[in-house]
Amino acid sequence: MTPSLTTRSWQQQLDFDQRHLWHPYTSMTDPLPCYHVKTANGCDIELSSGERLVDGMSSWWAAIHGYNHPRLNAAAHQQIDRLSHVMFGGLTHEPAVTLAERLIKLTPAGLDRVFIADSGSVSVEVAIKMALQYWVGREQPQKNQLLTVRGGYHGDTFAAMSVCDPVNGMHHLFKHALCNQQFVDKPRLSFWQDWDPAEEHQLRQVFEQQHQRLAAVILEPVVQGAGGMRMYHPNYLRVLRSLCDEFGLLLICDEIATGFGRSGKLFASEFADITPDILCVGKALTSGYMTLAAVVTNADVATAVSAEKAGGALMHGPTFMGNPLACAVAAESLAMIAEGHWQQQVAQIEQQLQQQLNPLQQLAGVNEVRVLGAIGVVEMQQPIDVAAAQQLFIQRGVWIRPFGRLLYIMPPYLIEPEQLSRVTAAMAEYARSVSA
Ligand code: PMP
Secondary structure, rough: OOOOOOOOHHHHHHHHHHHHHHOOOOOOOOOOOOOOOOEEEEEEEEEEOEEEEEEEEEHHHHHOOOOOOHHHHHHHHHOOOOOOOOOOOOOOHHHHHHHHHHHHHOOOOOOOEEEEEEHHHHHHHHHHHHHHHHHHHHOOOOOEEEEOOOOOOOOOOOHHOOOOOOOOOOOHHHHHHOOOOOOEOOOEEEEEOOOOOOOHHHHHHHHHHHHHEEEEEEEOOEEEEEOOOOOHHHHOOOOOOOOHHHHHOOEEEEEOOOOOOOOOOOOOOHHHHOOEEEEOOOOOHHHOOOEEEEEEEOOHHHHOOOOOOHOOOOOOOOOOOOHHHHHHHHHHHHHHHHOHHHHHHHHHHHHHHHHHHHHHHHHHHHEEEEEEOOOOEEEEEEOOEEEEEEEHHHHOOEOOOOOEEEEEEOOOOOHHHHHHHHHHHHHHHHHHHHOO
């Protein structure tokens, strides 16, 4: 029998949780309701209260292969019997090497130097350090600011927050503690609109005026996630790449949410056919098994960062860097990605989302419906009452976590058409209920 962690009932645990445990972006004095999970399998999350929910969220973009996957479980079991963790300073091991090898194979040519980080936010910190140290190494230390687009999201640590959207992000709370970065308007044209070369003018002006103090551009390619679930025109990214080349800036692509097939491409930057200088991946890297991220860069960046003038070494080295358990699961998840089934799965999800969500566009309470790859967004006119909406979703047997005016899903790739229909039907029911 599996030993139980506690003798408390799940109701008692919920009660303890409510009084003592912080949840993401949640008040400690007036928390939103929380549900107690017993198990999760494939695309199902089973609550301790008995409901079985079809997962629409992949645990925030992560669980692309679903829960309790036999291959990922086997990778974790095999690894734990050999080596759970050793420091990465001065030691290495097979899971880290195999993971790096597979990551290099999947990422665009030229990106072949890997820093394994503990989480998405930390990988953004590392990417920013790389960009700043790069210019110290190139003897241009005055190039020490980041340029980014409004509406972005890159994580909750301080350097990452400094490049999140300054209005929707957390700038107002921490403005005295945040580095001052440069912002341009969010990309104006959506993924589906015709390209307008006027988009380039504003960008070019900023590059012309500011390039001497700009180290790098950082942005989420094509899909702006937590900052608003907007999908923008790939030419915007193409223009940025060429301006970075022309004016001597590094390009950092944050593919933490979009990486590994979610957008319909392996990496969303493929829509623009560009290669960044620095690439951040996370979330789906372990298919949601444990926290892990990576920063992949090229020889030019690695060499400059390692120059004596830049201090001779990249100044980052967390205790759990390269954790073998996480690397072993990630390596197996990448092997599954390399087998390629995701392509057909994501294409099918996209087609079904278009069929079932696009008609909601007609409803009075709906502002816009957007579908790209295995991402479905119903942007409402008014903010969503999260607690009430979630109650409805749980009654309908689905797990969806809205935020702001956004009802959005990004299910595990192995979701069955009937399961996905259940999720979209619940979204439609909510959208209709507030449109009446
Ligand atoms: N960048 C993007 C684009 C993200 O969506 C997220 C997570 N929502 C992060 C960075 C931060 O990752 P983590 O939560 O693992 O720190």
